[in-house]
Amino acid sequence: xxRAAILxxxxxxxxxxxxxxxxxxxxxxxxxxxxxxxxxxxxxxxxAGRVAMFAAYVEREFxxxxxxxxYADVPGAVALYLAQQNVAPALVVSPHxxxxxxxxxxxxxxxxxxxxxxxxxxxxxxxxxxGVAETGTLMLPSGPTRPTSNNLLPxxxxxxxxxxxxVASYEDAFDLLRAAQKMPxxxxxxxxxxxxxxxxxxxxxxAHGPRRLHVLIIDxxx
Amino acid sequence: xxQTSGAFKENAAGAMADAGLQRALARSKPQFAKKRLAAVxxxxxxxxxxxAAKNIKNHAIANLDFYLEAYAAAVEASGGVVHWCATAxxxxxxxxNICRAAGAETVTKGKSMVTxxxxxNDYLEANGITPVETDLGEYILxxxxxxxSHIIAPAxxxxxxxxxxxxxxxxxxxxxxxxxxxxxxxxxxxxxxLREKFLAADVGITGANFLIAETGSSVIVTxxxxxxxxxxxxxxxxxxxxxxxxVPTIEDTLTLLRVLARSATGQDMSVYTTFxxxxxxxxxxxxxxxxxxxxxxxxxxxxxxxxxxxxxxxxRCAACMNHCPVxxxxxxxxxxxxxxxxxxxxxxxxxxxxxVSAHLPxxxxxxxxxxxxxxxxxxxxxxxxxxxxxxxERHLTPATMRYGLGLWAFFARRPLLYxxxxxxxxxxxxxxxxxxxxFSWLPLAGAWTKTRDFPAPEGDxxxxxxxxxxxxLGQKSVGxxxxxx
Numbered sequence: 001x002x003r004a005a006i007l008x009x010x011x012x013x014x015x016x017x018x019x020x021x022x023x024x025x026x027x028x029x030x031x032x033x034x035x036x037x038x039x040x041x042x043x044x045x046x047x048a049g050r051v052a053m054f055a056a057y058v059e060r061e062f063x064x065x066x067x068x069x070x071y072a073d074v075p076g077a078v079a080l081y082l083a084q085q086n087v088a089p090a091l092v093v094s095p096h097x098x099x100x101x102x103x104x105x106x107x108x109x110x111x112x113x114x115x116x117x118x119x120x121x122x123x124x125x126x127x128x129x130x131g132v133a134e135t136g137t138l139m140l141p142s143g144p145t146r147p148t149s150n151n152l153l154p155x156x157x158x159x160x161x162x163x164x165x166x167v168a169s170y171e172d173a174f175d176l177l178r179a180a181q182k183m184p185x186x187x188x189x190x191x192x193x194x195x196x197x198x199x200x201x202x203x204x205x206x207a208h209g210p211r212r213l214h215v216l217i218i219d220x221x222x
Numbered sequence: 223x224x225q226t227s228g229a230f231k232e233n234a235a236g237a238m239a240d241a242g243l244q245r246a247l248a249r250s251k252p253q254f255a256k257k258r259l260a261a262v263x264x265x266x267x268x269x270x271x272x273x274a275a276k277n278i279k280n281h282a283i284a285n286l287d288f289y290l291e292a293y294a295a296a297v298e299a300s301g302g303v304v305h306w307c308a309t310a311x312x313x314x315x316x317x318x319n320i321c322r323a324a325g326a327e328t329v330t331k332g333k334s335m336v337t338x339x340x341x342x343n344d345y346l347e348a349n350g351i352t353p354v355e356t357d358l359g360e361y362i363l364x365x366x367x368x369x370x371s372h373i374i375a376p377a378x379x380x381x382x383x384x385x386x387x388x389x390x391x392x393x394x395x396x397x398x399x400x401x402x403x404x405x406x407x408x409x410x411x412x413x414x415x416l417r418e419k420f421l422a423a424d425v426g427i428t429g430a431n432f433l434i435a436e437t438g439s440s441v442i443v444t445x446x447x448x449x450x451x452x453x454x455x456x457x458x459x460x461x462x463x464x465x466x467x468x469v470p471t472i473e474d475t476l477t478l479l480r481v482l483a484r485s486a487t488g489q490d491m492s493v494y495t496t497f498x499x500x501x502x503x504x505x506x507x508x509x510x511x512x513x514x515x516x517x518x519x520x521x522x523x524x525x526x527x528x529x530x531x532x533x534x535x536x537x538r539c540a541a542c543m544n545h546c547p548v549x550x551x552x553x554x555x556x557x558x559x560x561x562x563x564x565x566x567x568x569x570x571x572x573x574x575x576x577x578v579s580a581h582l583p584x585x586x587x588x589x590x591x592x593x594x595x596x597x598x599x600x601x602x603x604x605x606x607x608x609x610x611x612x613x614x615e616r617h618l619t620p621a622t623m624r625y626g627l628g629l630w631a632f633f634a635r636r637p638l639l640y641x642x643x644x645x646x647x648x649x650x651x652x653x654x655x656x657x658x659x660x661f662s663w664l665p666l667a668g669a670w671t672k673t674r675d676f677p678a679p680e681g682d683x684x685x686x687x688x689x690x691x692x693x694x695l696g697q698k699s700v701g702x703x704x705x706x707x
Contacts, residue, residue, distance in 0.1 A: 003306035010287045013526030031436045034471040037274040116507045135491040144505035170476045183437045189495040194447040198359035201250040209447025
């Protein structure tokens with residue numbers, strides 16, 4: 001009942017009935033083509049430039065960055081980071097194939113569990129689908145290999161992103177996502193660690209989400 | 223919320239005398255403008271993005287019926303349910319029915335102005351369901367039984383000692399002699415308290431900044447991550463939103479996102495921008511099993527095709543109130559409505575009727591700053607002027623003002639009479655005030671002279687002086703001509 005009333009009121013306001021077929025087809029065409037608008041130039045650099053800009057923006061937004069040669073360097077980098085932060089070396093790791101293939105046994109001090117984070121987990125390691133140079137933003141879609149809870153519950157979020165997946169703009173990241181699959185249930189664009197300025201408009205880190213965000217960029221062997 | 227827009231003048235006087243509020247305003251107000259400017263200056267494309275953002279919203283509204291149907295179809299295709307609600311009452315009932323079907327006792331809530339608009343919390347509570355606000359600012363307001371005073375910084379009006387006092391009063395299970403040394407201690411305590419709530423809730427309610435017709439997604443933007451926890455952990459996710467938030471595609475949304483955070487907090491991008499599309503998929507290890515959208519009209523469709531249609535572009539960034547001298551002087555509560563500031567002054571009469579909110583479109587200096595910073599270029603002063611016209615047409619303006627304006631209009635249409643009258647008044651006042659050259663009291667202007675003196679006119683009116691000067695010049699040039707010849 002409300003549906004017809006709302007649509008009817010809109011059409012009365014627009015002084016027309018339902019759109020004619022050709023116009024509907026045109027609008028459907030616009031959705032299918034999903035044209036881009038103005039895209040800022042600043043991220044549109046070569047890969048080295050994009051990665052450098054991405055890292056700089058992550059740091060500006062109070063995140064930290066480590067650049068690694070390959071996935072083999074991940075356990076050492078994780079252990080080092082947790083030691084520096086004085087956090088116990090136990091972590092839950094998202095069940096993504098790239099993370100599952102890491103030889104965590106190389107760092108025996110790390111206690112690793114694959115799966116979905118529980119409220120008691122203090123550290124999480126996840127795999128970003130892409131990074132966006134424009135603002136130092138991570139794209140974290142949901143799915144069997146990427147539980148959403150892992151982006152949110154632990155105090156320390158460690159995120160792996162491959163340098164070749166760091167693109168210029170949000171549009172580029174969504175192009176990659178569209179090519180890979182249909183729209184996931186949940187897509188998070190994350191820019192820095194959780195924060196709030198609700199108390200006297202003064203920024204404090206660590207509101208409800210992770211207090212720390214550490215990004216591990218895998219530069220590749222080349 | 224309780225509508226007190228009719229008492230704006232009394233509210234404003236109270237706000238000006240409230241030392242705590244004035245301290246909060248003085249501290250926070252300049253920050254927003256400074257941060258916005260810094261973010262805008264770093265992005266050369268900002269003006270082009272504003273223009274694109276305006277055009278996207280105009281396109282969406284011109285085809286709103288089509289995009290709403292496309293959006294609803296996409297939500298349903300992804301396993302979600304859309305509840306179309308013409309009125310606030312419809313929306314409240316839809317949410318309650320979902321909560322009851324889920325057997326919910328407590329619901330967590332992300333920040334949502336639409337739920338404020340429909341008074342959802344009081345309604346749920348009256349029906350035996352406990353709502354818990356999880357945005358830090360909304361949380362303390364719930365503890366204090368207050369309404370937000372700003373659309374993106376709800377606790378804008380509070381100082382640190384207010385936070386500490388409220389937490390001590392409400393969190394009675396914690397040691398009463400605990401020390402809040404820094405702001406961080408307040409935040410940490412709230413985080414601990416709310417973590418329990420997130421995990422216990424049966425239903426999570428969020429708002430939406432945008433709805434995407436192409437994919438059937440709702441988009442929320444937060445810095446805290448509370449919205450994400452609210453929509454991820456409970457078994458049921460309910461999005462309470464309104465019809466003008468629909469845009470066609472992801473790309474349209476991305477353009478709007480680029481102007482939203484910069485205009486709002488001066489961030490390039492908020493920390494969490496999250497696209498939600500339906501409930502849990504096969505193989506998903508987490509996420510809500512049910513996904514509902516409560517889609518509210520509440521007077522918005524009535525703005526389509528009117529002079530107020532431009533207001534439907536609003537993306538609720540709060541830049542207008544952050545730059546408004548009136549908001550800066552009295553804060554948000556004085557407006558006595560869900561939406562304060564310039565955007566509220568235009569929207570509120572539409573939602574609750576101009577009869578009870580006629581003061582709001584008058585509470586403006588028409589300095590034009592709000593329009594100049596609006597990311598979707600809404601002509602806010604022009605729209606407030608439309609309300610003033612409607613108010614006048616409907617005889618809502620006070621009688622003395624109507625007669626005064628009528629008298630002025632009579633003379634304004636008769637320039638000779640107007641000039642004679644003003645000249646007589648200026649000369650008479652000049653003569654009367656020749657000693658002290660000012661008046662501390664004047665008949666019919668008591669309100670004006672109560673707080674300042676009225677200067678006595680010195681000499682003749684502008685028109686008389688101008689005419690005299692032209693005459694003198696004319697004689698001179700005639701004389702020069704005569705010499706030249």
